[in-house]
Amino acid sequence: MSSTLKNRESTGRRIRLSREQRLSQLLEVARWLIRDEGTDALTLPRLAEQAGVAKPVVYDHFRTRNGLLTALYQDFDARQTALIDAALEGSASVLQEKASVIASSYVECVLAQGREIPGVLAALAGSPELETVMRDYQLDFIERCRKALAPFTGPRGIMQAGFWAMLGAADTLSHAAATGEITAQQARDELYETIVAMIERSNR
Known part of the structure; x- marks a missing residue:
């Protein structure tokens, strides 16, 4: 996974996103994960890792893998x-x-x-x-x-x-x-x- 897909918050100054902005960011990273590695690679922990956010943030938005899909x-x-x-x-x-x-x-x-x-x-x-x-x-x-x-x-x-x-x-x-x-x-x-x-x- 390219480092450009990482959440830019993980480097440099932290930027607080609104809930709507965070959702858009997570969906964008999820799409890239599917394109790069296939749907089987898309899990909530993997999404949190690639987006550079804590796991609870991802679970708060989607709760389950089916919720994310x-x-x-x-x-x-x-x-x-x-x-x-x-x-x-x-x-x-x-x-x-x-x-x-x-x-x-x-x-x-x-x-x-x-x-x-x-x-x-x-x-x-x-x-x-x-x-x-x-x-x-x-x-x-x-x-x-x-x-x-x-x-x-x-x-x-x-x-x-x-x-x-x-x-x-x-x-x-x-x-x-x-x-x-x-x-x-x-x-x-x-x-x-x-x-x-x-x-x-x-x-x-």
Whole structure:
């Protein structure tokens, strides 16, 4: 682990961080640990060591390893949501633009995480914490897409199953691009076509 990942408080003048700042710092170090050494290396004592803080500080924020992994996933969700919201707000009010923004933003955000989030998901597989967090995020994402695409939806509307299919495609295509099975452009193009086809069906 590079010394640059250490908390700068460990050298020179000590800097008191707010609780929010400390959380951000710990999550950043946790992400670097996963990228450098894999998810299995991420434990609360190891995080405390690499962040240059006392173990009780880390336990106060996360309590358990699953709590830390869940916080990492929630942070990913928040950043992905912010990226998609900003892109949608700045896009033209035409279907092609909205569909392109949703597809590109989703794929790009997953790719930006490298192996971090797949590793977190694998480590949390089957945990109640992950199930709750993922469900909340999925429903929120679906509603954001429903709102963005509402002006182009036909009288039939879009069934909830359609949005779940779109989300499944988004996850599968993004992860395939992340592992090199397909290119990022192929993932974006296929997801775009999936979204447009869903809207076209609602207009038949």
